[in-house]
Structures are given as C-alpha cells and as structure tokens.
Amino acid sequence: MSLLSVTDLRTSFHTRNGVYRAVDGVSFSLERGETLGIVGESGSGKSVTCYSIMGLIPQPPGRIESGSAIFDGVDLLRCTPAQSRAIRGKRVAMIFQDPMTSLNPYLRVSDQLIEPLLIHEKISKADARKRGLEMLEAVGINDAERRMNLYPHEFSGGMRQRVMIAMALITRPELLIADEPTTALDVTVQAQILELIKAMQRELGMAVIFITHDLGVVSGLCDRVQVMYGGRIAETSDTRTLFNAPRHPYTRALQRSIPALQSKGTELYTIRGMPPDLSKTSPACPFAPRCEYAVDACAQTPARLVEVAPGHAHACLRAQRGEI
Amino acid sequence: MATPILELRDVKTHFPISHGFIFKRDAGTVKAVDGVTLSVGQGEVLGLVGESGCGKSTLARTIMQLVPTTAGTVVLEGKNLTGGSREDVLAARRHLQMVFQDPYASLNPRMTVFDTLAEPLRVHGVCPREKVPGRVAELMQLVGLAPRYMQKYPHEFSGGQRQRIAIARALALEPRIVIADEPVSALDVSIQAQILNLLSQLCRKMNLSLIFIAHDLSVVKHISDRIAVMYLGKIVELGPAVDVIERPLHPYTRALVSAIPVPNPDVERTRQRIVLPGDPPSPINPPAGCAFHPRCPHALDKCKAAVPPLLPADGTRTVACVRLGEI
Numbered sequence: 001m002s003l004l005s006v007t008d009l010r011t012s013f014h015t016r017n018g019v020y021r022a023v024d025g026v027s028f029s030l031e032r033g034e035t036l037g038i039v040g041e042s043g044s045g046k047s048v049t050c051y052s053i054m055g056l057i058p059q060p061p062g063r064i065e066s067g068s069a070i071f072d073g074v075d076l077l078r079c080t081p082a083q084s085r086a087i088r089g090k091r092v093a094m095i096f097q098d099p100m101t102s103l104n105p106y107l108r109v110s111d112q113l114i115e116p117l118l119i120h121e122k123i124s125k126a127d128a129r130k131r132g133l134e135m136l137e138a139v140g141i142n143d144a145e146r147r148m149n150l151y152p153h154e155f156s157g158g159m160r161q162r163v164m165i166a167m168a169l170i171t172r173p174e175l176l177i178a179d180e181p182t183t184a185l186d187v188t189v190q191a192q193i194l195e196l197i198k199a200m201q202r203e204l205g206m207a208v209i210f211i212t213h214d215l216g217v218v219s220g221l222c223d224r225v226q227v228m229y230g231g232r233i234a235e236t237s238d239t240r241t242l243f244n245a246p247r248h249p250y251t252r253a254l255q256r257s258i259p260a261l262q263s264k265g266t267e268l269y270t271i272r273g274m275p276p277d278l279s280k281t282s283p284a285c286p287f288a289p290r291c292e293y294a295v296d297a298c299a300q301t302p303a304r305l306v307e308v309a310p311g312h313a314h315a316c317l318r319a320q321r322g323e324i
Numbered sequence: 325m326a327t328p329i330l331e332l333r334d335v336k337t338h339f340p341i342s343h344g345f346i347f348k349r350d351a352g353t354v355k356a357v358d359g360v361t362l363s364v365g366q367g368e369v370l371g372l373v374g375e376s377g378c379g380k381s382t383l384a385r386t387i388m389q390l391v392p393t394t395a396g397t398v399v400l401e402g403k404n405l406t407g408g409s410r411e412d413v414l415a416a417r418r419h420l421q422m423v424f425q426d427p428y429a430s431l432n433p434r435m436t437v438f439d440t441l442a443e444p445l446r447v448h449g450v451c452p453r454e455k456v457p458g459r460v461a462e463l464m465q466l467v468g469l470a471p472r473y474m475q476k477y478p479h480e481f482s483g484g485q486r487q488r489i490a491i492a493r494a495l496a497l498e499p500r501i502v503i504a505d506e507p508v509s510a511l512d513v514s515i516q517a518q519i520l521n522l523l524s525q526l527c528r529k530m531n532l533s534l535i536f537i538a539h540d541l542s543v544v545k546h547i548s549d550r551i552a553v554m555y556l557g558k559i560v561e562l563g564p565a566v567d568v569i570e571r572p573l574h575p576y577t578r579a580l581v582s583a584i585p586v587p588n589p590d591v592e593r594t595r596q597r598i599v600l601p602g603d604p605p606s607p608i609n610p611p612a613g614c615a616f617h618p619r620c621p622h623a624l625d626k627c628k629a630a631v632p633p634l635l636p637a638d639g640t641r642t643v644a645c646v647r648l649g650e651i
Contacts, residue, residue, distance in 0.1 A: 041512045041513060041514060042512050142602075156603045157376070158603055159603065186375040186376055186539055187375075187539065187540075187541070187580060187583040187584055188375060188579060188580060188583045188599075188600045189375075189603070190583065190585075191582075191583040191585075191597060191599050191600075192599055192600070194585070195597075195599055213512065213513060214585065215587045216584065216585030216586060216587040216592070217585045218587075219585060219586065219587050219588055219589040219592045219593075220585055220586070220589070220592035220593055239589045240589050240590070243587065243588060243589050253514075254513070254514075255587070257513050257514055257517050258513075258542070258587050259516075259517070259520070259540075259542045259543050259545075259546045260542035260545075260584065260586075260587065262546065264545065264546055264565070264566060267521050267524075268517040268520050268521050268546065269517060270514055270517040270518045270521065271514040274482070275512075
C-alpha cells in the first residue's frame with residue numbers, strides 16, 4: 001500500500017471576487033522512500049495541494065470541497081484533531097520556502113528545534129536537547145553546541161534553512177514535504193541544501209514531496225515528477241521520461257523556457273499569454289488558450305489525465321489522440 | 325571593445341558601523357565594495373553575478389551615486405561623478421537609470437502609470453507639457469504595454485507588467501546606461517523570458533548599455549556580452565560571457581557554475597558537483613589574502629599571504645587567483 005494516496009482533491013478559496021479553484025481534482029500517490037517533484041508556476045496549485053494535505057489551508061476563505069488524502073490508513077482531510085496532531089509534525093513534516101520568516105524570532109534555536117520532540121515523544125528536556133544537538137550536527141552546522149543557544153537572526157539564510165530541516169527531521173518523519181526550500185537561497189547554498197536533503201533521505205528512508213518551479217532542481221533529486229497547471233496535473237511520469245520524452249505541450253514549453261538550454265544571441269522562448277484565471281475554470285484543458293497546438297476540441301472537451309504508458313500519464317487531448 | 329561609456333577606477337564603498345547610542349564608538353567598517361575597476365562600452369551588456377552579500381547591489385548604488393563613494397572614481401562619459409557637485413550628479417542621472425528587483429515595491433501605489441512615467445520628464449524638463457501624454461504613450465508601446473492602460477494604478481497590473489512599467493520609467497529620459505538590479509528574480513520562469521527578451525531588444529534598438537545584476541548564471545549568460553563575478557566586494561573574474569560560464573578559471577566561478585542544477589537527469593546524476601563548504605565570510609572582517617581561500621578547494625599558504633590582483637589570464641579575460649594555471 002502507498003504511504004500517501006491523494007484522490008480527487010479539490011480546494012477552493014471563496015472570496016468577494018468569486019470562487020478560486022486553486023486545486024481542481026488532483027490525484028496522486030507516493031510510495032515509502034520515494035521522491036516526488038511537483039513543478040509549476042505560481043498559481044498552479046502546487047503549494048495549495050500540499051497545504052491541504054497538511055491541514056494548513058485557512059478556512060474560511062479556503063474550503064476543501066472534496067477528495068481524500070490517505071496517509072497510512074488515515075484520511076488526513078477527515079480525521080479527528082487528535083489523529084491529525086499525532087501525524088503532523090511527527091510522521092509528516094514540512095519545510096517552507098522562506099527560512100527568514102518561518103522561524104520564530106523570539107525563541108532560541110534550541111527551543112524551537114526540540115519543540116516537536118517534547119510534544120510528540122515522552123522525553124526529558126535534557127535528552128531532547130541532546131537529540132537536537134545531534135540533529136544540528138547532522139545537518140552540517142559547525143559549533144552546534146554554542147549556536148544552539150543563539151536566536152534565528154544570528155544565522156545566515158542557508159543556516160536557517162538547515163535549522164528548519166533539522167527541526168522537520170528531528171522526529172524521524174516518514175514523509176517530508178519541502179515547499180520551494182531553496183528558492184530564496186543562493187545557488188551555492190542551494191547545492192548544499194539539496195545534497196543535505198538527499199543524504200538525510202538516504203539515512204532516514206523517508207519519502208519526500210519536493211515543490212519547485214525549477215526543472216533543474218527536480219532532475220537530480222526526484223524519482224517522479226508531476227507538472228501542474230491551473231490547479232490540475234498536466235503530466236506525471238518518472239523523471240527521465242519527463243525530461244527525455246515529455247508529451248504534454250505545457251511540459252515541453254516549460255522545458256524550452258529554461259535559459260540554460262537555449263543558444264545565446266537568440267530570442268528566449270516564451271509561453272505566450274497569461275496564466276489562467278482560476279475563478280473561471282471549465283472542465284476543458286486550462287492550458288488551451290496559451291497552447292500552440294490547441295484546436296477547437298481542446299476548449300470544449302473535458303481534459304482527463306490518461307495513463308499512456310506504465311507510470312506516465314498526461315492530460316493533453318491531442319497527444320492522447322496521437323495527433324502531436 | 326567600443327569606447328567605454330562608464331568607467332570605474334578602484335571604487336570602494338565602505339560603511340562604518342558604530343556601537344552605543346550616546347557615546348558612539350567605531351566598531352569597524354563593512355567593506356561592501358572594495359576596489360572595483362570596470363568599464364562598460366557603448367551598447368554593451370555587462371552581467372554582474374555573485375552570492376547575496378557580495379556587494380553587487382552596493383556597487384550599483386555606488387555607480388548611481390545613491391551611496392557616498394569612499395574612494396576611487398566613477399566616470400560617466402568623461403565626467404567624474406564622485407568628485408562632481410550635486411548638480412553634476414543630478415544632471416548625470418539623466419543618462420544613468422535604474423530598474424529594481426521588486427516591481428511591487430519600486431512603483432508608487434498612489435501614482436498612475438501616466439504619473440510614474442511623466443515624473444522624470446517633468447523633473448528634468450525634457451519634454452514640453454503638451455507633448456507629455458504622447459511621450460508616455462510612446463514609452464508604454466516601447467515596453468509592450470497598451471497606452472490605454474495609462475490611467476491605471478500599479479496594483480491593477482501583474483508582476484511582469486509592473487516590471488515593464490519600471491523599465492519604461494528608466495527609459496523615459498533616453499539614458500545612455502541602465503542598471504538593472506535583479507530585474508527578473510521576482511518573476512515566474514515564463515515571464516522572466518519575456519522581460520529578458522524585452523531588455524535585449526531595447527539594448528539593440530536604442531544602443532543602450534546595460535549592467536545586468538543577477539544571481540542566476542544561466543540568465544546572465546544569455547543576456548550579457550561580458551560577465552564580472554564578484555566575491556566579497558571584489559571582482560574575481562571578468563571576461564566574455566560564454567567563456568566565463570563555459571570555461572570558468574577562478575575556483576569560485578567554477579563552484580558557482582557547478583552549483584547550477586542541470587535540467588537533464590542523466591547528466592545531473594552522474595556529474596561531479598563542487599559543493600562549497602560554509603557561507604561567504606563577513607565583509608566586516610574579511611579573511612587575509614584571497615577572501616575566498618577558507619572555502620577554496622585549491623587553497624595553499626600563499627593564498628593567505630596577499631590579496632591576488634586581477635591579472636589577464638588569456639586574451640580577453642582577467643582573473644584574480646594566484647594559482648591560475650596550476651589548477
């Protein structure tokens with residue numbers, strides 16, 4: 001059985017200007033120890049998907065309209081608060097994009113680091129501190145004994161992200177959700193953090209959901225990738241297939257947009273048009289208005305995610321018909 | 325290279341830090357920019373890269389004379405801005421404009437697009453009053469915005485469109501040189517490409533020089549003619565864009581290039597990546613000798629002895645490393 005299986009998740013935000021369907025029927029599953037990359041631009045629903053699973057959607061204005069997220073037999077979307085407390089922060093942990101704002105500036109690093117242990121395990125404060133120290137050393141913070149007693153503002157961005165990772169992993173979770181953990185960091189620090197996540201994953205054998213907009217990050221880290229657009233999954237497959245033989249026009253367009261792959265002196269490839277307005281969704285393909293291959297049928301027929309090869313599914317009508 | 329339009333000679337920008345409220349005492353200086361010599365040619369795009377805190381934004385502000393220069397000279401078209409009077413600097417700013425990183429913060433939310441674009445025209449008195457609306461419409465078209473949005477406020481635009489407004493504002497006075505400080509970092513990938521295309525088109529069309537500051541090397545490589553790599557207030561490597569990115573010589577540039585994830589799983593999983601240990605050191609108390617030596621995989625004792633000068637490495641490139649040729 002899968003560690004996590006999400007079925008037909010729909011999350012929307014009810015605002016004065018209308019209903020925004022941020023996540024519109026997303027299904028996927030994740031095995032133990034597997035790394036899943038979720039790629040998409042801002043507004044594609046990648047973060048909202050994970051926030052819904054973690055129960056972090058503010059309600060109202062948010063509302064989880066339907067769906068289930070079964071984690072080891074428990075539906076995270078419908079469980080009791082006690083059940084969810086026993087899972088969140090212990091068996092499922094999350095790290096966020098901005099290490100500057102996700103640590104509490106009023107608390108010493110040691111206090112926030114061991115908080116999950118004190119809550120989830122019967123452990124004395126002294127033992128928890130010892131575990132915290134080990135964890136800080138494991139994530140590569142030098143002089144951890146002294147640094148533990150400092151406040152977050154005394155750490156650099158990369159070090160804060162290391163503290164965040166230590167805090168998330170201190171309870172040895174089975175699933176780590178990382179929401180753009182390296183976007184706010186420099187490339188050299190990003191390389192350090194990616195190596196760290198890989199090493200910790202090998203050591204703890206946890207599954208990872210890695211949210212990013214950078215296809216380069218995904219290529220080295222993830223077993224499987226899922227590309228999202230307009231609140232839905234456009235294409236999902238193993239990483240190698242996604243890079244070498246993408247089928248959905250949006251995946252291809254994303255790949256073509258990477259500046260590193262384009263020759264110098266030529267105009268950069270751009271995806272024409274604007275991201276979709278999520279308050280006006282239809283069952284048709286959300287990418288159709290921007291797609292260079294779109295035909296009338298794309299705007300009229302409901303787009304469905306269809307498996308075209310074992311483990312490879314996409315939602316492009318024309319590719320499914322074998323036309324492109 | 326074409327005749328230089330902007331020349332920096334040994335520019336230093338230091339910020340004093342003081343402790344105490346009443347009895348202020350000196351607690352050292354932040355050497356944000358520490359001896360930069362650079363020139364930018366007419367119509368040239370110079371990329372400036374480095375990690376956060378390396379001084380690239382301070383250098384931009386120094387060129388703009390938004391922060392006082394501690395030492396050295398900034399010469400724009402033969403006029404020395406560092407020694408000049410306030411009037412000289414204000415007059416020179418007409419030819420020297422800036423685009424900032426965050427288009428959400430750099431536009432005044434209470435000014436319409438028209439007000440924003442008309443203000444520089446009015447301040448510098450370059451356009452008779454009755455011609456202002458026409459000029460504003462022209463500017464909007466130049467950056468790919470429809471002039472009918474002239475009376476709208478910044479919040480009514482998307483991030484990419486706001487950055488276009490900021491670019492139009494910078495171009496209003498027909499400057500000779502534009503400094504763009506991370507102009508695409510806050511934007512989505514597909515929008516980034518649009519703004520980059522716009523900037524390169526404008527440079528070609530108006531024979532404009534551009535200093536493009538960014539931390540994303542692949543973006544910088546694409547847009548720039550030459551690239552300068554900064555580390556802790558100093559330039560460590562300077563040369564043609566393709567050479568610097570594809571055949572980096574300084575160990576820091578090598579690490580920086582190697583840290584970019586390759587969007588190809590077969591290559592990414594097998595290649596040897598140089599992962600630098602630690603963070604950049606503090607510019608208050610930089611390491612002796614080459615500032616990079618504590619993190620450098622090739623450092624020797626002689627690297628700690630003296631600050632390596634920026635020396636020609638091959639025909640077109642200068643590199644500041646004493647072990648050049650050995651590694």
